Amino acid sequence: MIDMTILAYCIPGLLLVLTLILSSRNRFMGNDAVLNTFSIIHAFYLLGLTIFIMFTADLPVYFMDGRYFAIDRLSLYEILIAAIVFCLSAIYARGYIRDLLNTGEIARNNTGLFYGAFNMLFTVIVLSFLANNVALYWIFLELTTLFSALLIVILKARENITASLKYVFIASSAMLFSFVGIIILYALNLDLVNGGVLNWDTLLEIAPSLPGTAFGVAFILLFIGFGAKSGLVPFHTWLPIAHSRAPSVVSALLSGVLLNIGIYGIMRLNAVATQTTVGDNLKVFLIVAGILSILVPAFCLAVRTDTKKFIAFSSIEHMGLLVLGIGLSSPAVLFWVLFHKLGHSLSKVLLFFSAGIFHRQYESNKYFQIKNAFKLQPLASWGLILGSLSVLGVPLFPIFLSKLNILIGLADFSVAGLVIVLLLLFIIASSFGYYLVRAFSNREEEAELKAYNTPKSMKWPIAFIFVILLGLGLYMPGGLADWLNGIVSDLGFLG
Amino acid sequence: MIDTIIFSDIIHGLFVLILGTAALIITQRSLSSLFNIYAVQSFILAVMAIVLFIENGTLNLLFIALLTLAVKTIFIPLFLHRVLKRMPVKRDLQFSFLSPASSIIISTILLFVVYLFFTNIAGEVFNDSLILLGGVIGISLILMGMMVIFSRKRVITKTIGYLTMENGVLLFSLFMAEMPFIIEFLIVIDLLMILVLSAVLAFGIDSSLEEFHKKLNRLGIWVED
Numbered sequence: 001m002i003d004m005t006i007l008a009y010c011i012p013g014l015l016l017v018l019t020l021i022l023s024s025r026n027r028f029m030g031n032d033a034v035l036n037t038f039s040i041i042h043a044f045y046l047l048g049l050t051i052f053i054m055f056t057a058d059l060p061v062y063f064m065d066g067r068y069f070a071i072d073r074l075s076l077y078e079i080l081i082a083a084i085v086f087c088l089s090a091i092y093a094r095g096y097i098r099d100l101l102n103t104g105e106i107a108r109n110n111t112g113l114f115y116g117a118f119n120m121l122f123t124v125i126v127l128s129f130l131a132n133n134v135a136l137y138w139i140f141l142e143l144t145t146l147f148s149a150l151l152i153v154i155l156k157a158r159e160n161i162t163a164s165l166k167y168v169f170i171a172s173s174a175m176l177f178s179f180v181g182i183i184i185l186y187a188l189n190l191d192l193v194n195g196g197v198l199n200w201d202t203l204l205e206i207a208p209s210l211p212g213t214a215f216g217v218a219f220i221l222l223f224i225g226f227g228a229k230s231g232l233v234p235f236h237t238w239l240p241i242a243h244s245r246a247p248s249v250v251s252a253l254l255s256g257v258l259l260n261i262g263i264y265g266i267m268r269l270n271a272v273a274t275q276t277t278v279g280d281n282l283k284v285f286l287i288v289a290g291i292l293s294i295l296v297p298a299f300c301l302a303v304r305t306d307t308k309k310f311i312a313f314s315s316i317e318h319m320g321l322l323v324l325g326i327g328l329s330s331p332a333v334l335f336w337v338l339f340h341k342l343g344h345s346l347s348k349v350l351l352f353f354s355a356g357i358f359h360r361q362y363e364s365n366k367y368f369q370i371k372n373a374f375k376l377q378p379l380a381s382w383g384l385i386l387g388s389l390s391v392l393g394v395p396l397f398p399i400f401l402s403k404l405n406i407l408i409g410l411a412d413f414s415v416a417g418l419v420i421v422l423l424l425l426f427i428i429a430s431s432f433g434y435y436l437v438r439a440f441s442n443r444e445e446e447a448e449l450k451a452y453n454t455p456k457s458m459k460w461p462i463a464f465i466f467v468i469l470l471g472l473g474l475y476m477p478g479g480l481a482d483w484l485n486g487i488v489s490d491l492g493f494l495g
Numbered sequence: 496m497i498d499t500i501i502f503s504d505i506i507h508g509l510f511v512l513i514l515g516t517a518a519l520i521i522t523q524r525s526l527s528s529l530f531n532i533y534a535v536q537s538f539i540l541a542v543m544a545i546v547l548f549i550e551n552g553t554l555n556l557l558f559i560a561l562l563t564l565a566v567k568t569i570f571i572p573l574f575l576h577r578v579l580k581r582m583p584v585k586r587d588l589q590f591s592f593l594s595p596a597s598s599i600i601i602s603t604i605l606l607f608v609v610y611l612f613f614t615n616i617a618g619e620v621f622n623d624s625l626i627l628l629g630g631v632i633g634i635s636l637i638l639m640g641m642m643v644i645f646s647r648k649r650v651i652t653k654t655i656g657y658l659t660m661e662n663g664v665l666l667f668s669l670f671m672a673e674m675p676f677i678i679e680f681l682i683v684i685d686l687l688m689i690l691v692l693s694a695v696l697a698f699g700i701d702s703s704l705e706e707f708h709k710k711l712n713r714l715g716i717w718v719e720d
Contacts, residue, residue, distance in 0.1 A: 136678070136681075139685055142685045142689070143685065145689075146692060149692060150692070161696050164696060165653075168693055168696075169693075172657060172689055176637060176657075176660045176663075176664050177637070180633075180637065183664075183674065186671075187672035190672055
């Protein structure tokens with residue numbers, strides 16, 4: 001059963017693309033309802049498959065002779081987050097994309113391209129989590145850039161093309177540095193292991209015998225590419241523009257899933273690094289990089305006028321927090337880093353979905369265009385407000401717990417660092433307050449805007465995220481906690 | 496097997512040629528000659544892989560050489576020429592941040608910095624002088640490609656910069672450790688996909704046809720700030 005798993009994961013996406021290519025002249029396949037239904041089924045199928053493997057398989061499982069693919073707790077957890085986000089996005093896209101098609105913002109004949117890229121992005125993301133080989137992971141990471149760039153450019157405005165190109169060039173160039181890192185990593189263990197390996201699990205085993213300085217060089221080179229993919233400072237410049245230009249459903253995917261993949265790579269890499277002789281230096285490197293990624297958004301948020309750009313900057317901050325937590329590399333902090341990922345993905349999806357409804361209502365992402373929001377779009381307004389509270393880490397939301405525990409971990413490491421981060425987080429929270437107050441205090445009764453009739457498919461995902469977020473904040477299922485503890489010990493951190 | 500002295504002489508000569516093509520890519524204004532220079536650079540890399548194959552006898556190197564020859568010296572330049580034929584621009588005259596002369600000076604400085612870095616910091620890994628030189632020139636080529644990406648205005652020229660970076664990675668991997676062939680192959684596929692995407696997008700941005708811009712800007716509501 002297990003040998004077919006990889007195939008089971010990638011068949012639907014490939015099948016759809018094949019059908020789309022073969023039937024490019026067929027009207028039926030250009031039908032957005034058909035394609036959307038397929039995407040929803042695809043997403044739920046993969047969610048079901050992932051949950052099924054979680055309960056039945058004896059982990060970790062390796063595939064092929066070279067162990068090119070593997071399933072372990074960490075990859076399943078990441079796929080689970082991705083699958084949840086994709087399920088929600090596929091449902092949301094039903095109403096949202098139809099609306100974009102009706103207003104002509106996406107050309108009818110590009111429907112197939114959109115859904116093809118959407119499903120392939122999902123497939124490639126899953127494969128990047130399943131890849132056990134660093135080079136293979138690198139290739140899938142590159143492919144995610146490709147398909148997400150296609151999804152950004154689906155709105156044919158000049159700004160979208162620029163945003164997409166900026167993303168492709170920054171991410172791919174940075175990824176080439178990563179590849180140099182991979183080559184060095186390979187050269188390093190040519191003598192250690194017969195033939196040389198790049199498998200995550202073998203690297204973890206041979207980590208103590210890797211030469212320190214050279215591994216440090218490889219680590220930093222790899223970090224450049226993975227960091228660029230997750231929008232860490234100083235490679236973050238593509239992120240705000242790409243997130244704000246993309247259709248909201250794509251922004252949600254970018255922020256909720258795509259950024260996580262780079263962080264996943266850094267997490268695996270750090271597990272190897274802590275066992276080498278330069279582990280302590282790299283730890284400081286990651287912590288500094290994390291703080292830097294909190295610092296830049298802290299000073300950028302207050303002056304933003306575009307809701308989606310605002311949310312995008314907050315994503316940079318959260319990626320910084322995650323890298324900071326990974327750098328601390330204590331078992332307790334890593335546990336909460338993993339939990340933070342889940343909370344952050346859901347909150348960002350909520351925010352971008354709400355921003356998408358606002359964009360349909362006011363035909364703009366600017367805060368000063370938002371008028372009578374509570375009367376016209378009550379659900380989206382609450383989505384934006386509760387999503388912001390969740391992202392800030394207000395109690396009762398899951399991010400409260402994770403943020404608190406990461407900060408406690410930081411206090412053990414350095415009090416000065418904690419003071420700086422707390423100060424930055426305070427600035428960020430103030431900026432959020434400032435933005436929301438300005439957005440929601442606009443009351444121009446005479447404007448007489450007609451309420452945008454939000455389709456049900458756009459409302460349900462938002463309502464559903466409310467429920468999960470509050471649920472996770474109040475009660476963490478025992479199974480989830482065990483699972484996360486399992487991941488931490490898999491990575492070689494004994495709790 | 497070739498005589499070791501001759502072998503190292505050939506490799507050194509090829510290194511010089513590669514640096515020469517890199518310098519031309521940084522300064523060249525005409526797009527079609529840029530593509531040709533790229534083809535020549537890839538050809539030199541293929542020759543280098545063949546020379547290394549004759550010396551080492553690793554079959555992997557021969558495959559890499561053939562792949563480079565087929566894709567990078569023939570297919571990619573032909574594709575780019577075809578794209579260029581349909582584009583209204585033929586030259587990339589604008590340089591942002593750096594003029595051609597200062598680019599050359601900076602790339603020379605980069606070469607020295609990379610050399611110093613490799614000999615001092617990472618010296619423990621690179622014990623052979625030829626491997627060291629290959630690594631240095633590979634990394635320098637990557638940095639020069641990056642310089643092309645941010646100092647040129649046209650997207651199509653930026654694409655050439657990216658391709659040059661990738662050539663640098665190939666050069667680096669030839670001397671450091673050849674990756675399994677399947678991975679090299681997948682990278683080339685990935686490169687092709689990125690190339691096609693950016694060329695298609697570049698067509699939208701680089702062409703100065705008024706009609707095309709009007710068509711784009713009609714979707715005005717997404718176009719803010």
